[in-house]
Amino acid sequence: MLVGFDIGGTKIELQVLSDQGEVLFKLRQPTPGDYAAFLIKIREMLMDVENKIGFFGGIGIGLPGAICPTTGKMKNANCTFLNGRDVIGDLCQATGKTVRIANDANCFALSEAVDGAGGGGTVVFGAILGTGCGGGIVVNQSIITGANAITGEWGHNPLPGYNPETDGDIGQCYCGKKNCIEQYISGTGFAAQYNHKYQADLNSQQIMALVDAGNEQAVAAYQLMLDQMARSFASISNILDPDVIVLGGGMSNIERLYQDLPSAMNKYIFSNEPKVTVRRAVYGDSSGVRGAAWLAK
Numbered sequence: 068m069l070v071g072f073d074i075g076g077t078k079i080e081l082q083v084l085s086d087q088g089e090v091l092f093k094l095r096q097p098t099p100g101d102y103a104a105f106l107i108k109i110r111e112m113l114m115d116v117e118n119k120i121g122f123f124g125g126i127g128i129g130l131p132g133a134i135c136p137t138t139g140k141m142k143n144a145n146c147t148f149l150n151g152r153d154v155i156g157d158l159c160q161a162t163g164k165t166v167r168i169a170n171d172a173n174c175f176a177l178s179e180a181v182d183g184a185g186g187g188g189t190v191v192f193g194a195i196l197g198t199g200c201g202g203g204i205v206v207n208q209s210i211i212t213g214a215n216a217i218t219g220e221w222g223h224n225p226l227p228g229y230n231p232e233t234d235g236d237i238g239q240c241y242c243g244k245k246n247c248i249e250q251y252i253s254g255t256g257f258a259a260q261y262n263h264k265y266q267a268d269l270n271s272q273q274i275m276a277l278v279d280a281g282n283e284q285a286v287a288a289y290q291l292m293l294d295q296m297a298r299s300f301a302s303i304s305n306i307l308d309p310d311v312i313v314l315g316g317g318m319s320n321i322e323r324l325y326q327d328l329p330s331a332m333n334k335y336i337f338s339n340e341p342k343v344t345v346r347r348a349v350y351g352d353s354s355g356v357r358g359a360a361w362l363a364k
């Protein structure tokens with residue numbers, strides 16, 4: 068029995084999975100406003116699990132943020148009261164369980180690698196293309212965390228093959244650098260490019276509806292974004308050569324990407340006949356909490 072938590076800014080989701088990945092129990096609670104209340108809330112939710120399902124050994128936690136490898140404390144969490152805290156140590160003490168933590172993109176990749184769209188792949192790259200652009204790498208069903216806990220954060224690499232004339236100057240990213248991949252191929256980035264170029268105020272779904280209707284300017288914007296995405300993922304293939312690339316987040320709902328992206332990537336990959344498999348995530352919003360549960364294994 069595996070217990071996973073997905074800690075969000077507004078809600079905490081818990082799922083209990085069987086060793087085969089079947090959902091045995093679910094619970095959702097609002098995220099408390101401070102650290103002490105957070106520790107109590109997690110303990111209460113676990114007591115609920117033990118009362119209803121029975122005893123278990125450890126828990127996995129997924130959240131936007133990472134444990135700093137130098138200090139062992141939480142950093143970059145969107146639940147800001149967690150930052151600077153020894154979350155693993157404090158939760159072990161509060162709950163009496165072993166605790167494993169990974170960021171949400173890594174949990175997403177793990178969930179999809181174990182029994183989702185990447186199932187069976189030795190090397191899986193999972194990318195969440197939504198408001199931002201996160202990534203995770205799973206090898207033999209184990210997350211690669213990295214020396215700085217930033218593995219998979221390729222969204223803040225400079226856009227490969229950047230050409231100011233065709234790609235445009237999108238300005239500074241919140242991370243402090245310029246022309247990051249995230250600024251072009253996340254849902255927000257795709258829309259920002261379009262809106263800047265055509266003085267519009269549309270989101271990525273509205274632009275894709277125009278593409279489906281054959282609107283010339285929207286089709287051109289999609290083709291440019293597709294090429295930017297192809298360059299970005301080809302850079303992953305040339306380093307990691309994953310068996311499967313799994314897409315999550317809002318942009319993963321663009322059905323034509325699964326046809327268009329592999330062939331668009333081919334010309335940027337260092338192989339005569341590259342075989343690239345790009346799949347949509349199977350578990351959608353549940354990937355984070357499922358991946359957290361697999362962490363506990």
Ligand SMILES: [Zn+2]
Binds near residue numbers: 222242243247
């Ligand atoms: Zn950036």
